[in-house]
Each structure stands twice: as structure tokens, then as C-alpha cells.
Amino acid sequence: MDRQNLTLLTDLYELTMMQGYFKNENQNKRVIFDMFYRTNPLEGGYAIMAGLEQVIKYVKELHFSEQDIEYLRSLNIFDEDFLKWAKDFKFTGDIYSIPEGTVIFPREPLVKVIAPIMEAQLLETAILNIINHQALIATKTSRICFAARGDGIMEFGLRRAQGPDAGTYGARAAMIGGCIGTSNVLTGQLFDVPVMGTHAHSWVMSFPDELTAFRTYAKLYPNACTLLVDTYDTLKSGVPNAIKVFSEMKAEGRLKSRYGIRLDSGDLAYLSKKARQMLDDAGFPDAIIAASNDLDEYLIDSLKVQGAAINSWGVGTNLITSAGWPAFGGVYKLSAVQGDDGEFIPKIKLSENTEKITNPGNKTIYRIYEKATGKIKADLIALVGEKVSEDKPLLLFDPNEPWKKTKLNPGDFTVKEIMIPVFLKGECVYESPKVMEIRDYCAKQLDTLWDENRRIVNAHPVHVDLTPRLYDMKINLLDRNSF
Numbered sequence: 001m002d003r004q005n006l007t008l009l010t011d012l013y014e015l016t017m018m019q020g021y022f023k024n025e026n027q028n029k030r031v032i033f034d035m036f037y038r039t040n041p042l043e044g045g046y047a048i049m050a051g052l053e054q055v056i057k058y059v060k061e062l063h064f065s066e067q068d069i070e071y072l073r074s075l076n077i078f079d080e081d082f083l084k085w086a087k088d089f090k091f092t093g094d095i096y097s098i099p100e101g102t103v104i105f106p107r108e109p110l111v112k113v114i115a116p117i118m119e120a121q122l123l124e125t126a127i128l129n130i131i132n133h134q135a136l137i138a139t140k141t142s143r144i145c146f147a148a149r150g151d152g153i154m155e156f157g158l159r160r161a162q163g164p165d166a167g168t169y170g171a172r173a174a175m176i177g178g179c180i181g182t183s184n185v186l187t188g189q190l191f192d193v194p195v196m197g198t199h200a201h202s203w204v205m206s207f208p209d210e211l212t213a214f215r216t217y218a219k220l221y222p223n224a225c226t227l228l229v230d231t232y233d234t235l236k237s238g239v240p241n242a243i244k245v246f247s248e249m250k251a252e253g254r255l256k257s258r259y260g261i262r263l264d265s266g267d268l269a270y271l272s273k274k275a276r277q278m279l280d281d282a283g284f285p286d287a288i289i290a291a292s293n294d295l296d297e298y299l300i301d302s303l304k305v306q307g308a309a310i311n312s313w314g315v316g317t318n319l320i321t322s323a324g325w326p327a328f329g330g331v332y333k334l335s336a337v338q339g340d341d342g343e344f345i346p347k348i349k350l351s352e353n354t355e356k357i358t359n360p361g362n363k364t365i366y367r368i369y370e371k372a373t374g375k376i377k378a379d380l381i382a383l384v385g386e387k388v389s390e391d392k393p394l395l396l397f398d399p400n401e402p403w404k405k406t407k408l409n410p411g412d413f414t415v416k417e418i419m420i421p422v423f424l425k426g427e428c429v430y431e432s433p434k435v436m437e438i439r440d441y442c443a444k445q446l447d448t449l450w451d452e453n454r455r456i457v458n459a460h461p462v463h464v465d466l467t468p469r470l471y472d473m474k475i476n477l478l479d480r481n482s483f
Helices: 012-023 052-060 066-074 080-087 117-147 164-177 185-191 201-205 210-220 234-251 268-281 297-305 435-446 468-480
Strands: 030-036 094-097 111-116 152-155 225-228 259-263 288-291 312-315 331-338 344-346 363-370 376-383 394-397 405-408 413-417 420-424 463-466
Touching (some): 012 117, 030 117, 052 117, 117 331, 164 185, 201 210, 201 225, 234 268, 259 268, 376 394, 376 405, 376 468
Parallel strands (some): 225 259
Antiparallel strands (some): 030 111, 030 331, 094 111, 094 420, 363 376, 394 405
16 A cells, blocks of 8 residues: 555566567557456446546556666566666556446456557556456445445445455445445545444443443534444343433434444344334434444345345445455456557457457447436447447347347437547546545446346346447457367
């Protein structure tokens, strides 16, 4: 976290390949790499783009320091002419990306790098590290928020995250995905997002009795008084003592709109319904009932079905670690190489696994919306320069099963290109919005999905199609490389 220059945040083979390009005098050959993923996390119907702001910061600061050069020299595998060249290294290429908070789908480019091959190669590992992590956490969070059906979700997984970076940037991604706040104070400071929290069991245990602990906390924080009621006995001790404190605060005029209890153990459905009745009977129908305790989207959904009287949720371990799906699976593949005439020559990676065959060429993405509802009909991957008109019929087809076709008539759909320039000729041309702005944008993006796409189980996928021109290019390359 303290290290500003992340240039050596890379795999060794990126550097050895760079030296190979340098020795073969093709370091200035321009190429195109696409970063994409193949399968939606958690077998869902979508993912959320996140991490672009850190990618921008990484590229801006990309350089080999004297300490970096000395370390590379000590490995005894890099020649002095290459190390001398590395001293003046600076990114000079172009980067295009889908903005953070956008809903995304498999096989479409999330980040596109157009640069001399040595520069583009170096970026691979860091881009994958950053986007893979943050997109995964943002996606997991959006599923959890969906399960909560509009209730607030607080992220508080720092102590269970895989290190400070994962905890801090994971919390940022969680905010993009829909959380209302985080317990991570550093994330709050760095990214200007709300920080939230109550108190631990140790607070209650440090006092002679539970009631004294609650009274003391209420005096300190009358404007945000949420009392943890399960230290000793939730229904016989915790909730009655909380009610007593709320009654005292009310009599003194100190009871504010934000107050309530938190449950952290036991049968949350049963306890919350009992606690709700006790609070209502005591005259506190607006008291919040918050819950924690190893929650995820499946458990929250189940508790909702059971009629749990919980309206605020604290989610830690299973959110910050994306329990059930530990890796996003993004890859970074070469899609084109510039020829001597300046034109890009499309490249394709073949595989016995159909899903691992790449899409060639210099590409962009058009998002197709149903005009009547504003919902996404499909994403269409096109070659740069192709235009998709709203004034002409649009034929969509499945590139893996091309006999499956859908025809859209003019007036029935709208089109938006969703990739934007981020760096041009090495200079950043994009300013990342604030996290809370990205969060609001993400919420609007999620509204463009159909309910079937957002189902927690057995979600319906969004189709990602190819234009006929790109499809023909891909088939021709496949035929040419068949044996």
C-alpha cells in the first residue's frame, strides 16, 4: 500500500519477453491486447466493472526506479543495454476501457491496450491483478444487495480480507457494487465514502453489566446508537436492556432517528421477529434491526423468505473474499499486430476448448437496449470503424450457434458504444468519478438488466454477439489455421 511505483508488480516472464522483443529490435511494433473474462462469477448473469481508477494510477506512475534497475541487474538475466533502455521507460500507448460501475458480460473486452509490444506486455499482470480483484468484489456485493431487497448493506470484512490492499480496495469495490458504507476507515479517507460501525462484544464485557455498557455507549453516540444485544442473552437481557436505554433517551429528548439493535448470532429469523415485536410493543417501531454473522446473498435471501424482521445488514467475510467464487478469471490476450503498412493484422488464439478461442482484431462494443423498457437486449462486439445504426434493421445471432437469430426493427432498439478512451499517446484523457458517483451509476446500470439476469440462482445470461464482419474474420482465421 505504501509503495507508489508498482512497475515490478509483474510476472518475471513479462520482463524476459520484453528483453526478447528488445533484442529482436521489434520493441516498437504496435499491438492490441484485450482484457476480458470467460464466465460470470458465481454462475450469475452479469458482472460489474471495477478497478479502473487504480489501473490509471498504476499507468501514470509506471517507470523503473534506480532501485528497480539494481534489483533486475542482480538477477543476472538482463543485459545492460536492456536495463539502460528501461531507465527511460514510459507508457506511450492508448488504453480504452469500459467505465467502472458498468454491467459487463463474458468475452467482451473490458480493457483494450494499443501500444508498442514491450509496453503492452508489461501492463498485463497488473491490469489483471487489479481488475480481477475489484470486479469480483463489486459483483459479489451487487448480488448481496439484490438479495437484501433494498435494505442497506454495510461492508465490514477488513479483518478477514487477504491483506491491507485487498481489504481497502475490496471495500472500495463493495461501495461501487451497492454498499451504503464500510467499516474500513482507510477506505473512507482515501475514497471519500461513508464509514460505519457499532461496537463489539468486548465493549459490553468490559463493563460491570450490559445495561451500563449500553447507557455509556448511548451517551457517547446518541446520533448513531446501535446496540449489540447478543453478548449474554438476546431476548432475556440484550433487547430489554436496549429498550430501557432507548426509553431513557426518549424521555431526555436524546433519541434520534438512527438507532436500533444488532444481532450477531443465533437464529436470526426467529430472534429478529421476536425482537421486532418487543421493540414495537415498547413504542419503538422505527428502531433498526441490524444483523451480521457470516452472511451472504444466499443466507440473506433465505432470511427474507422466512420473514426476518431485519432491515440493515453487515456483511464481512463472505463479501470481501467473494466466498464461493475466489477468482474472477480475467485474461489478457493479443488480438492484433500492426503490419508494415500500418494496418492491424488480426490474431486469434486457438484451443480445443471452444470458450478459450479468442475474438481477433481491433474491437469495440455496442450495447443494444430495448427502446420500450430500457433493458439490455444484447451486447454486440464490432470491429473499430463499424457503425451500428438505429435506423436500419439489426440482425443478432449467437456466434457459437449462428442459426439462433433475432431481428430488431428500427424504432424498437437503441444503441450505445460503451468503451471509452482512457489514455491516448501515453497521456490520460479520462478523469475517474468519485466512488459514490460510480455507485449511483452502477445502480442505474443494474436497472438495465432484466430480473431474470439478476436471479441469484439459475440466472439467464445476456447474449454477447459478434457483427457479421467480425464473425467472418474469426471464421476465416479458424479455417486458415486448421490442419
